[in-house]
Amino acid sequence: MTSNRPVAFVREKMIERTMKMLEKNNMTAYYAPTVADAQALVKQLVPKGASVACGGSMSLEEAGIMEILRSGDYTFFDRQGVTGDAVGDVLRKAFFADCYLTSCNAVTEQGELFNVDGNANRVAAMCFGPESVICVVGYNKIVPDLQAAQERLETIAAPANAVRLERKTPCTTTGRCENCHSPERICCTTVVHRQQRVAGRIKVILVGEELGY
Numbered sequence: 172m173t174s175n176r177p178v179a180f181v182r183e184k185m186i187e188r189t190m191k192m193l194e195k196n197n198m199t200a201y202y203a204p205t206v207a208d209a210q211a212l213v214k215q216l217v218p219k220g221a222s223v224a225c226g227g228s229m230s231l232e233e234a235g236i237m238e239i240l241r242s243g244d245y246t247f248f249d250r251q252g253v254t255g256d257a258v259g260d261v262l263r264k265a266f267f268a269d270c271y272l273t274s275c276n277a278v279t280e281q282g283e284l285f286n287v288d289g290n291a292n293r294v295a296a297m298c299f300g301p302e303s304v305i306c307v308v309g310y311n312k313i314v315p316d317l318q319a320a321q322e323r324l325e326t327i328a329a330p331a332n333a334v335r336l337e338r339k340t341p342c343t344t345t346g347r348c349e350n351c352h353s354p355e356r357i358c359c360t361t362v363v364h365r366q367q368r369v370a371g372r373i374k375v376i377l378v379g380e381e382l383g384y
């Protein structure tokens with residue numbers, strides 16, 4: 172993880188600091204310089220034949236992880252194309268998957284995972300259920316602390332996701348969080364993962380490329 176380029180050097184040091192604190196919090200941290208490295212790590216960490224599920228994530232799409240999950244090598248509880256009552260069934264199955272994959276809204280340099288959900292299925296599965304949780308996170312989501320994570324959520328992540336999901340919320344007009352009471356609000360449950368009891372259950376792959384928002 173060395174480079175002569177000053178900006179790359181600063182970025183790599185930030186990633187190193189974050190990895191060290193994630194490990195201190197009983198999570199296993201990996202560095203993937205490219206999305207191709209992240210894909211190889213996911214294949215290594217998820218044995219063929221395992222059951223898998225995931226949270227909706229632009230990072231997983233952009234990193235090519237969704238393609239891996241849909242490759243046929245796994246039993247994938249996929250919600251794509253599922254409608255009506257069947258959606259709830261697919262989301263509940265995720266709690267019994269061998270492995271749950273997601274990104275994070277932010278990862279702090281203190282080794283914390285910061286996530287905010289609408290119906291909370293993603294953060295719930297991260298907390299309990301699947302024996303293995305893999306977070307694939309671009310370096311652009313690393314922030315110094317939880318205050319910066321909240322700011323990131325309100326100024327980038329949540330408004331951008333609301334636009335992507337075509338929600339009728341004020342942020343899709345103003346481009347920033349208005350702490351709405353809209354029925355379509357996507358920011359309903361905030362979860363912070365700090366030190367974990369089960370060492371290594373949560374694995375965090377920090378990618379040296381920008382992913383998601």
Ligand code: SF4
Binds near residue numbers: 329
């Ligand atoms: S709380 Fe409402 S306005 Fe704020 S980001 Fe979430 S959906 Fe948008």
